[in-house]
Amino acid sequence: AVIILLLFCMAPSAAIGVMGAKYTGTIAPGGTDTHVVTIDIGAGEPATDVGVTVAGFGQNPGGIYTPLSPANDLNPYSARSFITLDNSTIHLEPGTKQSVTATITLPKNVGTGGRYAILYIYSLPGAGAFSTAIVVPVFITVAGTTPTETGSILQIDTGTLTTGQPITITTTFKNTGNYHYYNTINEVNMTDSNGNFIANASTIPLIYAIIPGNTVQFVAQPNVTNLQPGTYTVDSKVFLNGQVLDDKSTTLTVSTNYIPPATQSSVTVTPGSQATLASPDGRYSVLFPQGSVLSDVVVTMKPYSLSQLSPAPSGAKLGASSFEITGLSGLLSKDATVQVNYSKDDLAAASGDASQLKLSYFDAAQGTWVILPTQVNTQDMTLTTTTNHLSVWAVMVSSSTSAASTKTPLPAVLSVVALAATAIIVGRTIRLRK
Template structure:
């Protein structure tokens, strides 16, 4: 009987704790945004504008909305994020060229509000592309630590200017390949040009000391644009789970959609017991390809997904200090 009573009290205490935790979580209002990307070409001294519509669902709580222009950040996973203005030091920033007609407003359930962004390039803006993020977010209710937000990428191509497409492989790392784990090759890559490009492809070839092919992996084209100055990773998984100990060669290539090689690099690694593959030396320096694009031509190919506007843009959700929602649908380029 004593054990039964103790167990009952433990269960009751747990139930009370769960109730307290749930009751302390404030409701989070989900907002959506249509027109949640800008991709356009503007000449030096020119102006363009676009409309975003912020929507609060019919079943949501009333919410206060704020909007601001931030720097364009890109993580190693290729995803975009809003960069604090103090850290926005890129020469390719468009942040100071963008103004918003509405930066703070209230939305009741089932209502919406337009925001007009105006982009004005100076006459001496330079060449290539310019980039920013418009950060639209719900003000947290009652001091709650979480809210929802939408990052609106702005990708401006400077019309009539020279667009240089270059890139450099910065690192090659290998791991796994034993104990049932696939061999994973991670290629670090930086856009060293002056404009973004879409649909890059990473190809990885692994051979043994005799030159025999061990694995050949070609990743699907990237759905994200690679922004000038950004360093991102490609992760290729080879179907090799019991690699014999010995010396191997990894060759990694990064290509544009038409097959132009942006860069390629070959490196040696030694797979030794009991360690995972260890990069020991680099055989060949990067040989970055350079392509100069004529004014009026396009960088990204047709037939690939684009992160276009949609009636209500709700996609990736991450419950952190802010829930970031990208305006995209599955299968569309971002």
């Protein structure tokens, strides 16, 4: 009800179309070019006021283009100061369109390579305001100069090693050349102290261009099996069109035996017999009693990263173990028994007090974590509970001894609202045309 109320309180989002959503051109030093951006709204939309400004060309860690204010635009390859607009505000009546012309004039001593800026289109306060902004990237090639495509790995972060969670290698990379490039790939290799291969991983080609002077991050998760205590070498390479732009290494120290995330497993549950779904390493298991389902269903257990979990409720905190059960469309007819072998990292999260460890699942329909009464066996290091609800599960640290549900924090609710609003915007169409 709160979500619906918030959606109705939002300003209407106009269906806005943009022609000329990207500029790529070659201009000689001292030369000039123009780029026309045409903005329109549908005939059934309310009148809308739109602002257009020239911004610096920034990027977030994932490479997504972001506008920079003049104060933050310190990139020597910026073209922001070379661009003027014939109009910074336009008014759109339903079914009409208006154009804004950007004039690009390069100085004679502009230098070599490329120059970059963003035309930022946004709604002005008032009726008909659309709920998003549009970034028009400007890629300028300086004619008669030689592009330089180089880059440097600034840092390799191996993160915190947690039993049952993937090893995540984050490589921070900077374009040190004078020209942008697409489709960069990060490859990570792990070897032991004797140089023996342990695991590797590669990212998909980055769909965004890396702008010279800008920094992005690549995230790779090597498919590592059990690691014994010791020191391992992590080598990270960034490739462009098969050529290595940079190659750097760091070390990863493992102090206790590392156990990777459980791999995916499935079982067919039938009404007439019991069935057990277990992770291949046996750390997680679900026993379905006879009659727990009304028809045959394939149930799957999948690894689930801690970083994807909703925040723990007030008075509790997440442990180190998590997984997901999929395939069920509703509640079970009879309770299943869920058992988890808790890890040393789970125990460490509870400051060594195993009695604080509880099994919990996330009820997506209610936006809540449900912390269940849990039997703790310290000898076998197991947690056991029963439930008719199977979804995303996690070990939780909590002093609660009875079932309790806790509302998701307001930011998570607002995230749902934002997603719903985005769906409305998409439904009403934002059209970008070159």
